[in-house]
Amino acid sequence: MSRSEAWSRLGGVIIAVLAAGAAMVVLVPRWLGVAAGPEAEIITVLKSTERAGLSLALPGVGEPLTSREHHFARITVNVEPGGQRAVAWATLDFSGRLGRTSVSSLGVERVPFVRRGRDWVPEGLAAPRLAAAVRALESRRQALEVGDREALERLLVRGAEADAGAGEAELARIMSLQRRRYRSEAWYLRLERDEAVASEEWRLEGQLPSRPVDEKGQRRLSLIRSGEEFLFSPGLM
Template sequence: MRSAEDWSRMGGVLITVLAVAAAAVLLVPRLLGVAAGPEAEIITALKSTERDGLSLTLPGVGEPLRSQKHHFARITVNVEPGGQRAVAWATLDFDGLLGRTVISSLGVERVPFVRRGGEWVPENLAAPRLAAVVRALESRRRALEAGDREALEALLAPGLESSTGGGEAELARVMELQRRRYRAETWLLRLERDDAMATEVWRLEGQLPSRPVDERGQRRFSLIRHEEEFLFSSSLM
């Protein structure tokens, strides 16, 4: 029969084994990532979002852009000299929501990464170009609903002459509505390296002196990258 001292010794050994196992669970993935190099660790970080989900905060927009499903593919990684920064290029197939707006996007994504606390993490967002395009579209929607011509003009790429890039008559018709509500029901996006195409399914509600208005339609826009933003390179209407 084992003595109390034997049982105590065995308990101590068991505690040590469990502690070593717990440390291995935490350290081995990190060590494997280091051994495989930054490229493998960055690819793993992007692919893990497919399981964990994406929630992208857009400056000036109250609600985040949330993925329902998404997939990164064709990922290539360029590590900058010094080994503390990198850029991942990938294709991103994304389906999600911004509030009640349904968003479906396919195209090129550029994701800057930095090394923090021994791990590679996105410098800001895991899909910054998608976020920039959606922010431009949502800013246009809000400006139309508020009747803010100055905000609309700020969304145009340099060189466009009018506040709408054309479409003044249609803008004037929208602006004359009282109790105006402009909703984007769907945005279908195609992102390239330096530009994007967007198709919007919209609904406009409001009141004219003679009648109520409730219209639906579809518009197509082109946007161009300007530094870290996307601006409209064609008519806003």
């Protein structure tokens, strides 16, 4: 055998080994997932978002909620009879942004999954409760800025009334401003199974007949889960 033939055969062997290695990289995780069951596959899907990042589209909001860093932990999976649907419960530690607003959240997340072909995928968003709470907060901010009282009332839990004391007075004061801008600098959320608490850092700009207004402050807001959304209770301020 000539030296060139030997090198040609060696090259062929190396290529075959590399091809087999590439195939194993693709196939072994799938084989392991099948062997371990849907629970392991779903946990892997959630944990993989920590590297890829989250971008959550919120209905009625022009910009997505995007993560800077997030971690899913203490994940448990309940597979429904039939093996085509499942629900993952987890704690989610999230930091990111919605436009100019900084968002930090810690708490319980519930993620429905469906089986599509061989893969398990989130039925909707990978963090639906966080998205719903942030959507409620941003809808409130938008309604305050444009002075839409009907939109604000739709964000309240049915039967709940805005606090007749300082809360209602503050709302009326904000609505009285001309050329109003209401900015949420940051939201810090704590999500439980059926409720959420948000601390808001806000900035209010506008014009009174006698003077301009430029104020900053903090307030605490309570939300209650209603179906797939969050609503404010007892009030908006």
